[in-house]
Amino acid sequence: MMRKTTCILGLLLLGATAADAQLPFLRKRGAQPQQPVLQGIDALRADFAAQAGGTTVYFGAGNSLLGATAKATLGLQAAWLRKHPEVVVRIEGYGDGLDTRDHALAVGARRAEEARAYLVLMGVPPAQLSTTSWGKERPGLGRAVTILVR
Amino acid sequence: MKRQFLPLLLLGLCGAANAQQPAATVIAVPPLTSPDSGNKGNEMLAVGWDVTQAIEADLRQTAEVMPLKPNRDDYYSYPEVTAPTFSKWRSKGAKALVTGFVQSRSDGRLTVGCYVYDLDKGRELARKGFIVGAGDWRRAAHKCSGLAYTAITGAPGMFDTRIAYVAENGSGEARTRRIAIMDSDGRNHRYLTPGDAMVLTPRFSPKASQLAYVSFAGGRPAVRVVDLASGQERPMIASDSISFAPRFSPDGSRIAFSMMLGANSDIYTVDAGGAAPRRLTTAPGVDTDPSFSPDGTKIVFESDRGGSQQLYVMNADGTGQRRISFGGGWYATPQWSPDGQWIAFTRRGQDGRRIGIVKADGTGEQTITSGPGDEGPSWAASSREILFQRSGNDGRTGLYRVALDGSEPRQMTIPQDGSDPDWSGVAE
Numbered sequence: 001m002m003r004k005t006t007c008i009l010g011l012l013l014l015g016a017t018a019a020d021a022q023l024p025f026l027r028k029r030g031a032q033p034q035q036p037v038l039q040g041i042d043a044l045r046a047d048f049a050a051q052a053g054g055t056t057v058y059f060g061a062g063n064s065l066l067g068a069t070a071k072a073t074l075g076l077q078a079a080w081l082r083k084h085p086e087v088v089v090r091i092e093g094y095g096d097g098l099d100t101r102d103h104a105l106a107v108g109a110r111r112a113e114e115a116r117a118y119l120v121l122m123g124v125p126p127a128q129l130s131t132t133s134w135g136k137e138r139p140g141l142g143r144a145v146t147i148l149v150r
Numbered sequence: 151m152k153r154q155f156l157p158l159l160l161l162g163l164c165g166a167a168n169a170q171q172p173a174a175t176v177i178a179v180p181p182l183t184s185p186d187s188g189n190k191g192n193e194m195l196a197v198g199w200d201v202t203q204a205i206e207a208d209l210r211q212t213a214e215v216m217p218l219k220p221n222r223d224d225y226y227s228y229p230e231v232t233a234p235t236f237s238k239w240r241s242k243g244a245k246a247l248v249t250g251f252v253q254s255r256s257d258g259r260l261t262v263g264c265y266v267y268d269l270d271k272g273r274e275l276a277r278k279g280f281i282v283g284a285g286d287w288r289r290a291a292h293k294c295s296g297l298a299y300t301a302i303t304g305a306p307g308m309f310d311t312r313i314a315y316v317a318e319n320g321s322g323e324a325r326t327r328r329i330a331i332m333d334s335d336g337r338n339h340r341y342l343t344p345g346d347a348m349v350l351t352p353r354f355s356p357k358a359s360q361l362a363y364v365s366f367a368g369g370r371p372a373v374r375v376v377d378l379a380s381g382q383e384r385p386m387i388a389s390d391s392i393s394f395a396p397r398f399s400p401d402g403s404r405i406a407f408s409m410m411l412g413a414n415s416d417i418y419t420v421d422a423g424g425a426a427p428r429r430l431t432t433a434p435g436v437d438t439d440p441s442f443s444p445d446g447t448k449i450v451f452e453s454d455r456g457g458s459q460q461l462y463v464m465n466a467d468g469t470g471q472r473r474i475s476f477g478g479g480w481y482a483t484p485q486w487s488p489d490g491q492w493i494a495f496t497r498r499g500q501d502g503r504r505i506g507i508v509k510a511d512g513t514g515e516q517t518i519t520s521g522p523g524d525e526g527p528s529w530a531a532s533s534r535e536i537l538f539q540r541s542g543n544d545g546r547t548g549l550y551r552v553a554l555d556g557s558e559p560r561q562m563t564i565p566q567d568g569s570d571p572d573w574s575g576v577a578e
Contacts, residue, residue, distance in 0.1 A: 100439075100452075100459075100482040100483050100498070102351070102482075103454070109410045138323065
């Protein structure tokens with residue numbers, strides 16, 4: 001029993017040493033020094049999504065009214081953004097699939113704008129926020145998504 | 151003298167065509183001949199045969215004119231061009247005849263002479279000569295087809311025109327879109343944008359020298375204008391607002407479009423050079439898809455100001471806005487026909503999206519296509535045909551053209567999926 005555990009530990013140690021030994025080599029050929037990237041915007045994005053209960057708010061077909069669930073999500077997004085004034089976000093609005101192209105583009109823009117206006121109402125400085133619209137041109141219709149840009 | 155006869159003859163022929171609708175006017179297309187002799191003559195006869203086949207192909211695309219299949223062995227002498235044997239072609243069932251000649255010029259170019267006859271009356275309807283480069287015989291053929299089509303129907307021919315559309319490849323997030331341009335018969339297909347940014351709604355200037363379209367290259371949708379000869383490109387206006395749905399005025403001097411101001415989409419016009427933007431609508435809601443009347447004095451557009459998308463007409467300065475669609479359902483993407491008679495639109499009902507037409511005063515509404523995934527009508531220069539996009543249940547999207555006479559839409563052959571078609575006016 002004891003012997004077995006020690007044996008496994010030894011193997012693990014060996015493995016770790018081997019991995020460590022290779023690291024400088026990997027870095028040299030080194031596509032990317034990965035650690036800073038992982039800790040940067042991706043970590044912020046993960047934290048934002050977890051704290052705000054989601055990056056996405058949904059709308060009923062044909063309208064751009066914020067429901068109670070959407071407002072709750074945006075309220076949590078606003079709280080997070082107030083704590084991270086250095087972060088800039090883009091709100092991407094989507095239209096509805098049954099609409100004609102240009103109408104869907106306008107509806108998407110309007111949904112993004114409604115989400116933006118609510119974040120401003122909740123105390124987020126406008127300089128942190130921008131909007132765009134994908135109309136019905138990309139998958140994932142009927143929503144507005146808040147995306148951390150930097 | 152001859153000029154005075156022409157309108158009368160045209161009326162007679164049109165009357166006959168109407169009486170037997172929807173049967174098309176049968177037209178004979180004997181091989182173009184040549185006054186040249188020797189080797190040059192043979193060379194010109196060969197070009198003439200190419201032109202003949204191109205004319206037949208052009209006319210076969212139309213609903214109103216039906217060409218007889220040309221026969222290369224039907225040798226046509228040069229004197230026959232101006233003095234056809236009317237009875238011979240009448241006996242083959244033709245009502246009209248188009249033919250002519252190809253002659254080499256000392257500067258290396260070609261003269262293509264084109265003659266159109268009414269066989270019943272035994273009279274000439276039209277004649278015209280076109281001088282083109284030796285490699286450009288196809289354009290002369292398109293011009294000749296247009297001469298015949300106009301002589302028979304009274305409407306402008308749309309053979310020497312171009313089509314712009316959005317070429318689509320791949321699916322989902324990986325779907326790429328490029329602006330593509332081709333001749334209306336599908337030839338000279340080329341891509342204008344590389345596909346690295348999403349693009350929408352290409353719209354020609356009246357003479358097809360410029361193209362306005364929506365690009366997402368800057369992160370948000372914005373209208374760009376490209377000069378087709380030089381390839382030079384610029385933003386339509388100096389603004390970082392979301393702008394879309396561009397459409398040139400009939401004289402090419404202005405562009406009408408939509409722009410977002412906060413949550414509100416309104417109609418604006420701007421000089422084609424980008425100066426002096428002017429806001430025409432202020433209603434809360436989505437106002438978009440403006441299209442000028444052919445005389446430039448009015449604009450039709452869609453608005454959801456009343457609760458659902460409907461068509462409205464206003465003066466080109468924004469005054470006198472009034473609703474013209476009352477048939478139930480939602481109306482969108484209006485475009486005014488080049489002859490001013492009709493406004494084509496997409497109508498969305500319980501059973502999907504269809505293409506229809508209505509007069510500018512809101513009367514005479516007709517449904518043209520059966521749907522259920524039809525969208526974005528664009529008129530032919532003839533005002534007799536409409537090009538539109540149709541999406542199937544399989545997610546594929548193609549371009550279709552349909553005549554107003556109720557015949558079945560025909561799918562255009564393009565290298566991949568296509569959407570947002572725009573059909574140009576006749577090129578100079």
